[in-house]
Amino acid sequence: MHTRRKFIKIGALGLGATAVTTAVASWATGNTSGSTRSVNDRAVSGWHRFPTYCEVCFWKCAGWTYVSPEGSIQKIIGNDDDPQCNGRLCPRGTGGVGMYSDPDRLKTPLIRVTKNGEQTYREATWDEALDFIANKMKEIAGKHGPESIALFNHGTPGKYFTHLLNAFGSNNVAAPSFAQCRGPRDTGFELTFGESVSSPEVTDIRDTRCLVLIGSHIGENMHNGQVQEMSEAIDKGAVIITVDPRLSTAASKSKFWLPIKPSTDLALLLAWIHVLIHDNLYNREYVAQYAEGFNELKEHVRDFTPEWAYGITTIKPELIRHTAREMANAAPSVIIHPGRHTTWYGDDVQRSRAIAILNALLGSWGNRGGIFFKEGIKIPDFPRPAYPKPSWSWQDTLNGRYPFAKEAVTNTIIEASIPKPGMEHIIKGWFVAGTNLVVSIPLKEQLMQAMQALDLLVVIDTMPMEITGYADVVLPECTYLERYDDLRATAHREPTIALRMPAVQPSYLTKPSWWISKQIGERLGLGAFYNYKDFKEVLQWQLKQIGSSMEEMERIGLKKYPRKSPVYIESIAEFKFKTASGKIQLKSNELQEAGFDAMPVYTPHPQPEDGYYRLIYGRAPMHTFSRTANNRNLVALMPENSVWVNPQVAELWGLRKDQHVWLKNQAGVLSNFSVKVRITERIRWDSVYIVHGFGHHHKPLTYAFGRGVNDTELISRLAIDPIMGGTGMRGNFVTFVKTEPRKEGKL
Amino acid sequence: MRYAMAIDTRKCVGCSDCVVACQTENDVPNGFCRDWVKEVVDGTYPNVSIELRSERCNHCANSPCVRCCPTGASHFEEGGIVLVEHNKCIGCGACIESCPYEARYSHPDGYVDKCTFCIHRVRQGNDPACVSVCPTRCMYFGDLEDPNSKLVNVLKNRKFKSLAPEAGTQPQIFYLL
Ligand code: SF4
Ligand code: SF4
Ligand code: SF4
Numbered sequence: 001m002h003t004r005r006k007f008i009k010i011g012a013l014g015l016g017a018t019a020v021t022t023a024v025a026s027w028a029t030g031n032t033s034g035s036t037r038s039v040n041d042r043a044v045s046g047w048h049r050f051p052t053y054c055e056v057c058f059w060k061c062a063g064w065t066y067v068s069p070e071g072s073i074q075k076i077i078g079n080d081d082d083p084q085c086n087g088r089l090c091p092r093g094t095g096g097v098g099m100y101s102d103p104d105r106l107k108t109p110l111i112r113v114t115k116n117g118e119q120t121y122r123e124a125t126w127d128e129a130l131d132f133i134a135n136k137m138k139e140i141a142g143k144h145g146p147e148s149i150a151l152f153n154h155g156t157p158g159k160y161f162t163h164l165l166n167a168f169g170s171n172n173v174a175a176p177s178f179a180q181c182r183g184p185r186d187t188g189f190e191l192t193f194g195e196s197v198s199s200p201e202v203t204d205i206r207d208t209r210c211l212v213l214i215g216s217h218i219g220e221n222m223h224n225g226q227v228q229e230m231s232e233a234i235d236k237g238a239v240i241i242t243v244d245p246r247l248s249t250a251a252s253k254s255k256f257w258l259p260i261k262p263s264t265d266l267a268l269l270l271a272w273i274h275v276l277i278h279d280n281l282y283n284r285e286y287v288a289q290y291a292e293g294f295n296e297l298k299e300h301v302r303d304f305t306p307e308w309a310y311g312i313t314t315i316k317p318e319l320i321r322h323t324a325r326e327m328a329n330a331a332p333s334v335i336i337h338p339g340r341h342t343t344w345y346g347d348d349v350q351r352s353r354a355i356a357i358l359n360a361l362l363g364s365w366g367n368r369g370g371i372f373f374k375e376g377i378k379i380p381d382f383p384r385p386a387y388p389k390p391s392w393s394w395q396d397t398l399n400g401r402y403p404f405a406k407e408a409v410t411n412t413i414i415e416a417s418i419p420k421p422g423m424e425h426i427i428k429g430w431f432v433a434g435t436n437l438v439v440s441i442p443l444k445e446q447l448m449q450a451m452q453a454l455d456l457l458v459v460i461d462t463m464p465m466e467i468t469g470y471a472d473v474v475l476p477e478c479t480y481l482e483r484y485d486d487l488r489a490t491a492h493r494e495p496t497i498a499l500r501m502p503a504v505q506p507s508y509l510t511k512p513s514w515w516i517s518k519q520i521g522e523r524l525g526l527g528a529f530y531n532y533k534d535f536k537e538v539l540q541w542q543l544k545q546i547g548s549s550m551e552e553m554e555r556i557g558l559k560k561y562p563r564k565s566p567v568y569i570e571s572i573a574e575f576k577f578k579t580a581s582g583k584i585q586l587k588s589n590e591l592q593e594a595g596f597d598a599m600p601v602y603t604p605h606p607q608p609e610d611g612y613y614r615l616i617y618g619r620a621p622m623h624t625f626s627r628t629a630n631n632r633n634l635v636a637l638m639p640e641n642s643v644w645v646n647p648q649v650a651e652l653w654g655l656r657k658d659q660h661v662w663l664k665n666q667a668g669v670l671s672n673f674s675v676k677v678r679i680t681e682r683i684r685w686d687s688v689y690i691v692h693g694f695g696h697h698h699k700p701l702t703y704a705f706g707r708g709v710n711d712t713e714l715i716s717r718l719a720i721d722p723i724m725g726g727t728g729m730r731g732n733f734v735t736f737v738k739t740e741p742r743k744e745g746k747l
Numbered sequence: 748m749r750y751a752m753a754i755d756t757r758k759c760v761g762c763s764d765c766v767v768a769c770q771t772e773n774d775v776p777n778g779f780c781r782d783w784v785k786e787v788v789d790g791t792y793p794n795v796s797i798e799l800r801s802e803r804c805n806h807c808a809n810s811p812c813v814r815c816c817p818t819g820a821s822h823f824e825e826g827g828i829v830l831v832e833h834n835k836c837i838g839c840g841a842c843i844e845s846c847p848y849e850a851r852y853s854h855p856d857g858y859v860d861k862c863t864f865c866i867h868r869v870r871q872g873n874d875p876a877c878v879s880v881c882p883t884r885c886m887y888f889g890d891l892e893d894p895n896s897k898l899v900n901v902l903k904n905r906k907f908k909s910l911a912p913e914a915g916t917q918p919q920i921f922y923l924l
Contacts, residue, residue, distance in 0.1 A: 075771040078880075088882045091764040094771060219760030224882055231758045231883035249760050252797040259793040621762035632777055633770070637763045646792060681788055681795045 006119040047074060050503040051557030053488045055155060055480035056092040056099065057624045058177070059200060059224050060488050061085035062496075062558040063093065065481055065503035073097045073481060073503060082558045083225070083494055084200055090222040091622045091634065098633030099462060099479045100507070104702050106464055106476035107508035121474065126511065126519070129473050134523035136456040136472075137168065140428045146170050147390045148428045149456075150413050154435035156485045156500075157460060157477060160517035161431050166387040167521060167529040172394045172416075172427060174408035176440040179725050185342040187404050187724040188352025191588050193365055194578030196338075198374060200492055203335050205229035208369040210239045210330030212323075214265055214355065216339040217248040222621040223340070239330065241323050243268060246616065246644070246689050247682040256323050262614050262687055263345055263605040263730065264313040269354035270602055271309035272324045274301040276361045279321070281328035286363030290569075290577065293587030293599075297357070300587075300599045312602070331362040333369025346719025346728035349404070350600040353588070357600070360584045366569025375565050376491025380545045382538045384529045396425045402725035403594045409725035410441060417450035429456035433513065434477075436465035439626045439693070442715040442729055460513060463630065464700035476510040483512035484535040487542060495561040497546070499539070499553040514538075596723055605719070605731060607686075612666060612733035613649065614687040617711040626693040629704035640708035642678040644689040650679040653736055662737040663688075665714045670741055672697050675709040688734060749808075749891040750826035750864055751919040752878070753901050754801055758885035761786055761799035765877035765886070769803075772865065772876035779852050781862040782877055801877065801886065804829060804850035804862035805910065805918030812842035812851065820858075826890065827919065828866050833858045847914040864888070891919075 049064040054076070062082035066074040076096050080087035089096075109129035110121035124132075140148050146169030151161050153175055162173045178186075186196035197203065205211060206229040218230050230250070234240070240254040243265065251257040260268060276282040277298050287294055306317035327334050336358045342348050364370030394408035397416040402409060417427040430451075441447050451457060451470045459471035468474045481503050488498040506512070518530040532538050540550050548559055569575050576582035580590070592598035608614055622637040623629060643663065645655060655661065660674035673695050683689050694708030719728030761784050769781050782803035789796050806829045813821045813829060820835035821842050831842075831851075836858035843851045843859060854860040865875035869888075873879065878886040889898030907921040 085882075088880050088884075089764070090882055091762050091767045094764055094767040094880055097771070219762070219883075222762055222882070227760060227762070227882050228884070231760075231885065234758055247792075247795045247797065249797070249799070252795075252799075253757060253760075257793070621760060621764075622767075633767060636778055636780070637766060681790060681792045682797070684792065 050501055051079070051498070051554060052076070052480060052500045052503065053498045054089060054093040054096055056096050056628065057222070058155065059084060059090075060490075060498070061089050061093055061224050062488065062498035063089055064557060067503050071504060073100060076481075079498070079558045081556070081560065082498065083492060083496065083560075084490060085224050086228060088224070088228065090224045090227070091637065092222065092624055092628055092631075093224070095622075095631060095633030097481065098628075098631035100481045100504075102463065102630060102632065104464060104630055104700055105462055105479075105508065105510070106468070106474060107510070108476060109509065110471075110474040112472045124473075126509070129475060130516075130519045130523060133456070133458055133473055134520055137429060137520075137524060140455050141168070144426055144428055145391060146388075147172060147392050148426060149431070150174065150417070150427045150429070151431045151433065152176070152410060152413070152435055152437055153431075153433045154440075155433075156480070157433040157513035159486055160513045161433050161460070163529065164517045164521050164526075165431070167384075167526045168524060169388045169390050170393075171390050172397075172408065172413055174394065174410045174413045176410050176435055176437070178407040179405075179409045179411055180343055180440055180442070180727055180729075181341050183343065183405070183407070183724050184348030184721055184726045185338045185340065185352045187406065188349045189338060189356050190406070191349070191404065191590060192353055192356035192360065192579075192585050197371060198491060200225050200490065201338070201340075202372050202374045202492065203337060204333075204369050204372045205335065206232050207333065208233055208238050208330070208335050209333040210241065210327050210335070212241045212243070212327060212334070212336045213250050213254075214243045214269075214337065214339060215344070216337050217244065217250050217618055218337075219249040219253070220621055221340070221619040239326050241326065245684045245687050246618075248618075256319070256326070258313075258315050258319065258323070259684060261312070261314045262616065262684070263607070264602075266347065266351045266354055266600060267304070267309045267312040267602040268315060268320065269351065269358060270301055270304040270600065271306045271313075271320050272327070272358055273297070273354065273361065274304045275306060275321055275324035276328060276358070277301060279324070281324060282361040283331055283363035286332065287361060287586075290575070291360055291584040291586050292581060293585060297586040297599055304602075312604075327358075327362055330369070332364050332367035334362050334364050335359070335370055336362070336364070343721070343726040344728050344730040345605050346721050346726075346731070347600075347603055348721050348726050348728060349723040350597060354600040357586055360586060365584070366575065368568055372493065372567050373565065373569075374491040374493070375495050375563050377489050377495045377497055377546055377561050379487050379489045379497070379542050382532065382541055384531065392425050398725070402721075402723065404590075405724040411443060411446075411720070411725060411727060414441070414443060414446050414450045417453060418446065419453055428454060429458075430454055431458045431460065432467055432471075433460040436461075436467050436626055438466035438470075439710060439712050442712050442718060442727055444713065444716070460516060462510070463627070464698060465626070466696065466698045469698060475516055476508065477513055477516070478506035478510035482506040482510070484514070484539060485512070487539065493567065494563055496558055497548070497553075497561075498558045501554065591723070608733035609666070612735050614730065615663075615665070615711060615714055615732045615734045616687050616689045616730065617692045618689065620691045623691070623693050626696065626710075629694055629696055629707070630701045632703065635703055638691075640676065641691040641694040642676040643709070644678050644680050644683040646683050646685040647679050647681060648685050649688075650677065653738075655679065655736065655738075659738075662741050663709060663714055663734040664737050664741075665716060666733045667716045669714055669716050670737065671695065671709040672713060673706050673709055674740075748826040749919070750806065750828055750869070751889070751891045751898060751921065752864075752875075753887045753898055753907065753921045753923055755883075755885040755887075755901070755905075755923040756798050756800055757923065758883045759784075759799040759801060760883055762882065764880050764882055765801045768876045768880035769862070772868075773863070775860070776855055779854070779860075781850075781860070800922060801881075802848065802850075802910070803877075803920065804846075804864075805848055805916065805920045806862075806864060808917035808919065810916060811845040811847070815841045815845045817841065824866060826869075828864045828869075830863055830866065831859050831861065833860075847911045847916060848918075
């Protein structure tokens with residue numbers, strides 16, 4: 001393979017680091033905390049507080065950043081009025097200041113150059129970097145059309161670059177959060193109920209009487225509002241049923257833990273459906289009124305008895321029946337949680353369908369303690385011309401596959417970036433904003449091939465994540481504590497908006513993404529799409545349209561709007577679901593017409609060979625994917641991941657606690673680094689578990705480098721969901737390598 | 748007045764927000780902490796249980812650290828809060844040795860530091876930082892002598908335990924079971 005694009009380590013360049021500028025913003029609003037400390041605490045007075053919403057994960061809790069008169073950030077505290085956090089940020093949000101103070105931050109724009117035959121980066125001015133990008137974009141558009149520029153994004157910066165691409169004439173905008181994460185869930189629920197459960201999820205955990213978690217580890221995934229509500233549900237005595245091969249934190253708080261054999265969840269779900277229907281436990285009235293396809297479903301699950309499922313799942317038939325009865329007793333105040341990261345085995349839409357069907361049979365959708373109807377405030381777009389219509393779009397990269405993908409599929413955009421003879425739609429330029437594709441996309445070879453073939457790769461980030469090493473231009477974004485951003489408009493129980501404003505001025509030469517987008521846009525002659533001086537002007541205009549103002553929002557940070565529509569189904573006469581027929585699709589005609597199973601069917605998935613263990617990965621509450629592994633405020637809590645091994649397995653392999661091992665997968669792929677062994681009864685003997693987001697191999701991440709292993713590199717076999725293109729990642733098996741493998745044979 | 752804390756192990760998810768909040772509130776240097784989270788696993792798969800516990804100084808009524816402090820830097824404040832006065836402390840570490848909970852550490856600035864029950868916040872009528880940040884609201888801080896407090900209420904209605912009661916220190920942090 002021709003490797004034009006060499007990976008460059010940013011930190012190795014010894015780039016000049018200007019001091020952090022932390023002067024208090026001159027637009028300080030006069031919010032004074034007024035606290036004075038006594039005793040042996042540092043004396044503090046005259047702190048100012050600035051509204052923000054957190055950017056350490058997608059939950060976006062509203063909060064306040066406290067700044068001392070000297071201009072240093074003291075702490076970040078949740079906004080009491082925000083229903084998403086109720087004044088309590090999670091550990092990552094509380095430690096969010098570590099993103100700002102990280103010594104390894106990107107500090108200046110960088111442009112790839114070749115010096116004495118070696119590829120390297122040189123520091124560039126913003127003008128140079130932006131001119132370079134705009135010129136390349138014009139060149140690419142001239143040859144291939146504007147559609148040939150694509151964007152991969154995560155978080156708030158994505159919006160500004162989506163706008164840039166849309167204005168330029170491309171809608172090839174993809175987010176790993178679809179095909180690598182929540183896509184199957186959303187598709188499965190849309191096919192069943194006509195809509196999905198959004199984000200933050202519209203699950204009424206607070207008022208539920210029974211919460212069923214299937215591989216969803218609330219409490220380890222720190223989706224703040226959900227964690228808070230689960231705790232409230234525990235207080236109120238709700239029955240929690242957790243299905244997980246690992247004793248997750250949630251499992252340990254559950255009345256019933258079903259330690260299922262991995263990859264067999266769909267069999268359990270079908271057995272539950274069987275019990276609900278054949279033991280007459282389902283919500284007859286609700287099903288009769290709102291659902292269609294019941295008779296076909298009843299027939300379909302006739303043989304899927306708990307006894308049948310026992311042989312597959314290892315969960316005892318009595319327990320399957322008993323838990324189904326618990327759900328029915330609580331119905332309709334019951335939630336079979338849709339989960340979030342659902343790309344597991346390639347039949348994930350069907351598994352999500354089974355979860356949706358269970359919810360339907362119990363009547364939870366639209367009921368208190370089940371799944372409620374959301375309402376939000378629509379924020380109008382700042383006046384702009386209509387976007388040009390692209391002559392082709394991401395749909396054309398699907399090539400007839402994945403008919404139910406409602407969002408762009410990262411994998412097919414990557415494919416379309418690898419030139420092949422006779423290709424009609426080719427992508428030549430990428431923007432990557434706020435997502436470390438190298439760690440979030442498990443298609444390493446394709447990704448590398450694609451990146452090699454690009455004419456332009458622009459990476460916008462706050463940190464020198466692995467992906468920055470492949471860029472032609474690296475643009476340093478300031479952190480969320482240093483910028484204005486779009487209003488957070490949440491649709492949930494109550495409509496809310498939240499303001500983010502800078503608490504301090506951007507450090508180094510960093511810039512907010514809205515500014516970067518505007519600068520590039522203007523260089524492309526798209527000034528009409530950026531008809532404002534700065535983002536504050538946009539916010540002022542938007543706030544005015546929705547009956548608020550900058551002054552008000554600076555003071556309160558979060559605003560609630562009165563709800564106008566009903567929260568529950570019973571208050572709506574003749575409620576129609578957003579499906580074609582207006583009814584819940586127990587049997588999906590849409591799927592059938594497209595040649596898929598109209599009702600979920602269990603298919604066995606490959607099992608590990610002797611000596612191999614299924615690789616299960618998940619989350620830790622103090623980290624967000626790979627982006628917090630370098631945050632000095634959080635690393636002390638968990639500096640690296642470990643591989644969880646059942647004591648029986650440890651004994652078999654002679655593994656000791658904290659011993660370092662390397663992991664090798666079924667295809668012989670070896671982990672980059674070693675990882676500590678954690679011997680624990682919390683994991684099944686046929687699986688190992690690691691927390692995702694460690695094992696960074698980019699030296700500029702001076703803390704995170706080489707700590708722990710990166711699960712993504714061991715995920716070389718993917719089971720692609722034919723319905724929407726999700727990349728199933730739980731079908732990889734690993735074994736232990738006890739001696740330093742790269743040294744083997746050298747002696 | 749007798750300040751104390753009850754922590755619900757059934758609700759705690761071990762997220763360590765209490766640790767981060769304490770660090771930012773009290774300027775605890777990186778690499779040190781005044782509170783920490785313990786996970787105790789019991790049983791064999793699949794009959795396993797976990798207890799998650801946020802631990803800190805127990806503000807013991809019969810505290811060995813106050814007794815052994817040669818300078819009087821370790822002392823009691825209102826409501827039985829055990830405190831170290833930093834400028835009196837000579838950093839000898841006798842208290843660190845005497846504490847059965849390993850609650851104290853040597854601050855790089857040369858004195859011994861530990862949880863203060865956030866006395867600066869409590870005096871202003873606020874909860875300690877860890878209590879006020881905890882997403883699961885599993886911690887209750889209050890006055891044991893106030894019969895109407897939420898703290899007394901949960902202790903009346905729930906089973907609880909304290910740590911190392913055999914040490915005779917009369918710890919004032921209670922874990923709800
Ligand atoms: S859940 Fe935590 S990381 Fe996510 S937005 Fe809220 S405080 Fe930030
Ligand atoms: S913040 Fe609360 S839930 Fe999190 S570890 Fe501390 S006590 Fe437990
Ligand atoms: S009470 Fe205050 S000092 Fe003590 S652990 Fe909690 S936050 Fe830290």
